[in-house]
Amino acid sequence: MFGKFATKIFGSRNQRNLKRMSRMVDQINSLEEQIAGLDDSGLAAKTDEFRRRAGEGESPEDLMSEVFAVVRETARRTLDMRHFDVQLIGGMVLYEGKIAEMRTGEGKTLVATLPAYLTAVCGGTVHVVTVNDYLAARDADWMGKIYQFLGLTVGVIVSGQDPESKRSAYACDIVYGTNNEYGFDYLRDNMAFGIEDRVQRSRNFAIVDEVDSILVDEARTPLIISGSADDSTDLYVKINHIIPKLVRQHEEEGPGDFSVDEKNKQVFLTEDGHESAEAMLLESGLLNEGSSLYDVGNISLVHHLYAALRAHSLFQRDVDYIVRDRQIVIIDEFTGRMMTGRRWGEGLHQAVEAKEGVPIQQENQTLAAITFQNLFRLYDKLSGMTGTADTEAVEFQQIYGLEVMVIPTNMAMIRDDQPDLVYRTQSEKFSAILSGIEHCRDKRQPVLVGTASIETSEYLSGILRQSGIDHEVLNAKHHEREAGIIAQAGRPGAITIATNMAGRGTDIVLGGNLDMELADLGEGQKAEQASIREQWQQRHKEVVDAGGLHVLGTERNESRRVDNQLRGRCGRQGDPGSSRYYLSMEDNLMRIFGSERVAGLMEKLGMEEGEAIEHSWVTRAIENSQKKVEGRNFDTRKQLLEYDDVANEQRKVIYEQRNRLMEMDDISDTVGVARTEVVNELIDVHLPPESLEEQWDVPSLETDVEARFGLTMPISQWLAEDDALHEETLRQRIESEVIGAYEQKAAGVGEEVIRHLEKAVMLRVLDEQWKDHLAQMDHLRQGIGLRGYAQKNPKQEYKREAFEMFTDVLERVKNETIGILSKIQIQTSAEVEELEVQRRRQSAGGLEFLHPDATTEPLPALESGDQPNVLAPESTAATTQPFVRGGPKVGRNALCPCGSGKKYKHCHGKL
Template sequence: WMGPLYEFLGVSVGVVRSGQAPQEKRAAYACDIVYGTNNEFGFDYLRDNMAFSLEQKVQRELHYALVDEVDSILIDEARTPLIISGPAEESSEMYRRIDALIPTLTRQQEEDGPGDYSVDEKVKQVYLTEDGHQKVEELLLEADLLREGESLYDAAHLGVFHHLNACLRAHSLFHRDVEYIVRNGEVIIVDEFTGRTMPGRRWSDGLHQAIEAKEGVPIQAENQTLASITFQNYFRLYGKLAGMTGTADTEAFEFQQIYNLEVIVVPTHLPMIRKDMGDLVFLTQQEKYQAVLEDIRDCRQRGQPTLVGTTSIEVSELLAGLLNKEKIPHEVLNAKQHEREAEIIVQAGRPGAVTIATNMAGRGTDIVLGGNLQAELKALGLEASPSAHDDIRQAWQQRHEQVIAAGGLHVIGTERHESRRIDNQLRGRSGRQGDPGSSRFYLSLEDNLLRIFASDRVAGLMQKLGMEKNEAIEHPWVTKAIENAQRKVEAHNFDIRKNLLE
């Protein structure tokens, strides 16, 4: 929609889309301003580097990139490799045979305890114990994948070990409706930061094939990499780089260190009057969900719309089931209902509306208090009479005032994400453009972040403060301990990205 303005000023504008012919792409890249997705720019760069002649290339020199939602691309997706691949050796049957062995192995519950393998959830790795190594070799002998006297760690059997490790990770660390969904016999990755599905993307190192074997769907052949680049390395090729986002401040150090970019905070146009309430921490998830239901019920009674943010499809469906039992009308927005996204968001700001959403509703989503007037007028059509348009405007104004009187949009977070920015994105759906609003996170010691990174510290604080079952705790100490856990994870992830670059 900016195109006509640029063209009026004598500046040419092009758009790069997937599936365009090379000559169309070349013409688009020849324009003064080129719009496109980060994926398309990156893949065009790789294809240009595989071209046999200058005439086959489509991109010009990489001068200036302006990136929208810059933290999502340069930090969350920094390590994501763009890969052009070709077919490799067929090994689908091996995944099925190894997958059949995994249910016979037992997970070690505590260090040095009984079990065949241990799981390190912090680094997402699985390790065989000594007992497990012996048991696996016996199972592989029975399955004719090893011969008598041979070891799993022999150089000749590295392929078997590769398949075994991938299958163990698939069963222990990757869960259906959390990290991926299965649709039409295909395993599709769910982006942990946006909550959206990523068709066409596949995990590497045999992990995707191992998950396909676990789910009993057709196993696609492994590929070999022909060309690859990460977003981190691709965008650093530009002479000048800039971007904008609502949540860059917590990552200012990384922008400076990796990209030599300074973060400047632009003040809001109108004062921010949203109330961000302290975290409520419970001992168990069951208690936490009960408190969330009570909060939703209270908001609905006073006509306040509620957005409930979850970290996975699984939790969004669990909460939907609890609301169904309570006969509370609601909408669910997750990767399985992505085709209804626009329709659900239009209604999310109406009085008493309850919307459960994964991270899909966390970035760039504008929930209008009272409902989306423009969408309603558009649905009415141009042929409708002026009085019909006036009736809709009047009804919307009444709903808008009712929602503002009730306190604006109330955001409920059901779990803290590893990144504070994702939590801030969720909170930022409320209190936009000077509107009133509120937010609160409900947590439990059984949540992944607290269980893996902060359980001892938070549990100790709860004991000091006299915490009992069916009680919640709201205290600055607890909030600080949780934020420290998030900082630790962010620092760990930053180190990984930095090491990858070096």
């Protein structure tokens, strides 16, 4: 109550910030005439002046008003675009490390130039992050004219670029690129062969465009660099033949072999299914006689079986993926784009390949991985902009420490958001959609139809074709024509079907895109410009008179934010526009998450076929369902981050050690310390400290010394010949022998060669051990949820075991490095070079750069006993340690050890 009272008196935090920034806008406006009076050279010279003043200690805040005035004037001269006052506020919000929510069409691309230039003149590097290569290249070229006029350098990072081009781009003051490429370049740099192979430099300031898409929608799965693992394609084929024989359970406790949880995208074998699957696996020779599906040795079999079940039950062709050129290509639910090159992890992609009968590609092993949460938290300062962030404000604050500020529009928004129309069946809904499209076409109003899947877009396209209605389809199958289709979607009577946010980042201009039409003119057609402009003006007026662009949604998405993004395609910059969603009780959201009250209300009203509910109460009920889903997905991302933070801390340690090794020319001191530790740890095993000589195991020590260091030491003979030898002096003698042998080897090949060898060996061992550790972490994470059955906290258990595993990694790096250096025989520097060539080949060859799709497989919110289902390539089980049972095996018909009195199979052993 007091909060509401204080807000009435003092205004909300957003209003107070806007008021404060408005005073700065007044200062910028007061400088406009003075800055406009400068000639081009005088304006460009401002950059050197700002750099000098910043170097003399003037703060960015002191420079801000003049800097923004200079950027505004430069934009006017180079692009004929002048920053509106609200765009200046947006620039301030970004510079302060906040998220600016600005409506579609308010010029977010231009806003980014203000904080980018201010950061650059103060000595920082700016990474502007976009969602795809097209936008990165477009914005770098478009906004680059401002920066280049002012003497700054601009680079662009796109996929497929060679390392030298990327290195040059990253050396620029301001860099444009995609979130994926920034992430992969970070991982590649930390796998680099040498310092000269790295491409990135400092990470001062990131400005993330479409920040909600990158930091929320794509935050549930990591970026992964992987290499080939063991081939198990035959297993996928055999299990794929078994799945169709299993029967789906449609009612709880009803007959069937497996149940499907569509809400959480999971499948579960029933008791009957467990027996049926075992029988079929026995028959196919995949399971040995007398063994159970859930024996420790059959864990990978269970994994493959569940992957195949999910592939058949939860993933649909032309909805979650398409088959193109005999390959499975994932479809992004949020954009409708093909995610070429991306693969689902945990064997799911191979299971889908087996299901569709296309060639099965080898499974991969993770070599490096990072989530977007942890990637962007590496930057000294982070900010972002989008048209829809306020619904996720809590998540931005809790995960990234980013405050969301809602920026007012430059012109009042007059878009008419009409209440949802809810029908009983999908056929009734599509009939109504057809009528709605025909109504708009008759009055020459352009329509953008938003669909949630390719399947829906093509089904609707078929309906329109049968009705003789001309239209364009924009989905993952036609992404090559994306910019052209979107550019003309605002023409009178144009009908465009788009999967969700396909074409995001490109404005739909009423009357069509004039700039694109003019750009298509040849040199001999310049005289036609006036005529084209006049035609566009007529078309623009016709569309405005018809009511502007009408956005028609064919179903609600799980997130209100995605719905708002679709609505935001119309009503830009004060243009008229309208939006409406058409729903049915058979839609996924309504069927899985929908309010039963809506269904009950339709029943009570006794609605006839084709009749719809249209009421704000219904719209509110649906939005409440969406809020529940959003909350569940937020909990999932938050829990995943808590798990990933464990790996992130380990990643930082490994990468820091690796970078330090790469930057050092001489690591002999590091090797020397490691050697002393290895020798003493080995002696401790056989000669425990403060033990009696009779308790020493000298023969085993001699054997281990020879195995570890390649040296034959007659330790028993030393002890027999010298009574004065005791534990400490014996340690010293063994260590001096090991050091002496190594120094002799070093003297034989030369100082330079041995130093080079030490560095090459340690880096190679570190990379190998880290790769294997990532595989083990994957397996640990996949099984950690089972600890809940033992009344243990999975999260705490994961942290504890991950720490123990990481400690072992550091020990293995030390031991293996010393072992190799002690036993390796090097004659010439050419042999060391060959070792380096092998490491370079290993680090560069056969790699895949993956960002598994976060959206086609929504993850369940995690309870205290659950484990996060991170989509990561499955790795070979050969690198992992066998599971060791913590207590006696419990039979399925025995009493459950939890004390409930139930049989184990009906309690904690329930499948």
